[in-house]
Amino acid sequence: MDTPIRVGVYGAGRGAHLGSVAQKVGMKLVAICESFGPLLNRVRKKSFAGEDITYYRDYDKFLDHDLDAVIVANYATEHTSAVIKALAADKHVLSECMAMFTMAEAVQLVEAVEASEKVYFFAENVPFNAQCLEMTRLYKNGDMGDFLYGEAEYIHPGTPQSLATLVSGPSHWRAWIPVTYYCTHSLGPVMMVTDTRPVKVNGFLVPYDFNDPKKTGGISKRDTASILMCTMDNSALAKIMPCASLRDHGYRIRFCCNKGTMEYNQGQPQLRVHREPFDFDPPKEANTFYMPEFPEEFKQAATTGHGGADYFCAYYFAKAIREGSTPLIDVYKAIDMTSVGILGYRSALQGGIPLEVPDFRDKTVRETYRNDDWNPDPARHREGMPFPSILGDIPISDESMKRFDELRKAHVEGMN
Numbered sequence: 523m524d525t526p527i528r529v530g531v532y533g534a535g536r537g538a539h540l541g542s543v544a545q546k547v548g549m550k551l552v553a554i555c556e557s558f559g560p561l562l563n564r565v566r567k568k569s570f571a572g573e574d575i576t577y578y579r580d581y582d583k584f585l586d587h588d589l590d591a592v593i594v595a596n597y598a599t600e601h602t603s604a605v606i607k608a609l610a611a612d613k614h615v616l617s618e619c620m621a622m623f624t625m626a627e628a629v630q631l632v633e634a635v636e637a638s639e640k641v642y643f644f645a646e647n648v649p650f651n652a653q654c655l656e657m658t659r660l661y662k663n664g665d666m667g668d669f670l671y672g673e674a675e676y677i678h679p680g681t682p683q684s685l686a687t688l689v690s691g692p693s694h695w696r697a698w699i700p701v702t703y704y705c706t707h708s709l710g711p712v713m714m715v716t717d718t719r720p721v722k723v724n725g726f727l728v729p730y731d732f733n734d735p736k737k738t739g740g741i742s743k744r745d746t747a748s749i750l751m752c753t754m755d756n757s758a759l760a761k762i763m764p765c766a767s768l769r770d771h772g773y774r775i776r777f778c779c780n781k782g783t784m785e786y787n788q789g790q791p792q793l794r795v796h797r798e799p800f801d802f803d804p805p806k807e808a809n810t811f812y813m814p815e816f817p818e819e820f821k822q823a824a825t826t827g828h829g830g831a832d833y834f835c836a837y838y839f840a841k842a843i844r845e846g847s848t849p850l851i852d853v854y855k856a857i858d859m860t861s862v863g864i865l866g867y868r869s870a871l872q873g874g875i876p877l878e879v880p881d882f883r884d885k886t887v888r889e890t891y892r893n894d895d896w897n898p899d900p901a902r903h904r905e906g907m908p909f910p911s912i913l914g915d916i917p918i919s920d921e922s923m924k925r926f927d928e929l930r931k932a933h934v935e936g937m938n
């Protein structure tokens with residue numbers, strides 16, 4: 523029996539969930555760090571009541587705890603410094619999305635991981651849902667032929683009410699992050715199913731919608747949607763839509779290959795595999811629809827979040843630690859997946875010009891980006907830095923702000 527990996531969680535929202543998933547793959551959750559009192563209390567009293575877990579509000583003190591590994595699930599724009607600190611404290615790291623917020627941070631991240639002897643695993647989970655795993659199997663078997671064109675949409679609209687459950691105020695990343703940035707749930711499946719990486723990106727934006735009361739009635743400054751047209755390293759094109767707030771919900775992922783097409787649309791959870799009769803003698807059935815299942819050894823995954831996908835992140839993280847093997851989603855893939863969101867925004871603000879997606883496996887490429895701290899954080903805004911929307915600084919009305927404060931207060935009171 524393996525000695526349990528002692529794991530701590532940094533950020534008790536998503537992090538608490540990942541902590542409980544980590545327990546299912548044989549890790550021992552021993553510490554949680556969370557600065558927001560009501561959330562810390564709720565997790566202590568409800569999610570992990572009676573368990574032998576030490577709670578911290580301070581990350582440095584948390585890192586002094588006797589831990590083998592840290593799940594970094596703090597604010598999405600602040601992962602890099604947290605990961606670097608954890609590696610420096612000799613901990614393995616499972617990092618939530620995004621991997622970094624600027625290209626300069628990508629350089630810092632890759633160099634910190636390379637300098638460390640610890641595992642860095644990027645917790646991009648969508649490639650591990652049952653449909654994506656089946657598409658990976660079909661593609662790797664050679665059943666679909668070569669990847670030519672793909673689409674991957676992640677659509678997640680919100681309301682002023684739902685936003686108030688997720689953000690503490692207008693400075694919280696979810697209230698302003700540009701729509702291209704949260705791109706790994708769209709590009710991740712493309713990269714992992716087809717084993718390709720992006721080499722070029724062109725970005726396009728659907729701006730903030732002043733005619734949508736669900737937008738103007740809230741405090742989000744985010745545009746509506748974006749398309750990132752990625753050229754992959756096998757010359758395929760992948761049209762990805764990161765976390766858009768359209769009137770739809772879920773994932774739509776499609777791969778057109780030279781022996782057929784496979785498609786997953788969350789509105790219809792069955793996978794569709796299409797083949798042209800002229801490609802086969804005797805002809806195959808043109809369309810097959812089926813619900814893929816997890817392989818037998820992963821049946822337990824179905825009981826965890828995001829259709830079981832979260833289980834695989836924890837499982838492969840633990841496996842890389844135990845075996846000392848290369849993580850399935852390593853730092854190079856993490857940077858590839860995340861940088862198209864940053865560079866795609868930069869492209870969109872310049873009318874969709876093509877921008878190279880650097881491959882940080884090549885150390886010489888890094889110099890171009892070492893000091894590139896271009897970022898849309900309103901709190902760090904200065905000349906030369908973009909606003910989070912292509913339309914500039916989106917105003918929040920006094921009325922929307924007042925409404926948010928009321929909704930937020932009610933949400934926080936309800937946490938007790």
Ligand SMILES: NC(=O)c1ccc[n+]([C@@H]2O[C@H](COP(=O)([O-])OP(=O)(O)OC[C@H]3O[C@@H](n4cnc5c(N)ncnc54)[C@H](O)[C@@H]3O)[C@@H](O)[C@H]2O)c1
Nearest residue numbers: 533534535536537555556557558595596597598618619620
């Ligand atoms: N892969 C997925 O499906 C998925 C789903 C949800 C969230 N996420 C990711 O998980 C991360 C966390 O998201 P979330 O939904 O929990 O929302 P969030 O970003 O609001 O949560 C971050 C948590 O970290 C805590 N925190 C931040 N700075 C801290 C500090 N200095 N000390 C102690 N605690 C601190 C905050 O209080 C907060 O509770 C984000 O990166 C997000 O992108 C991923």
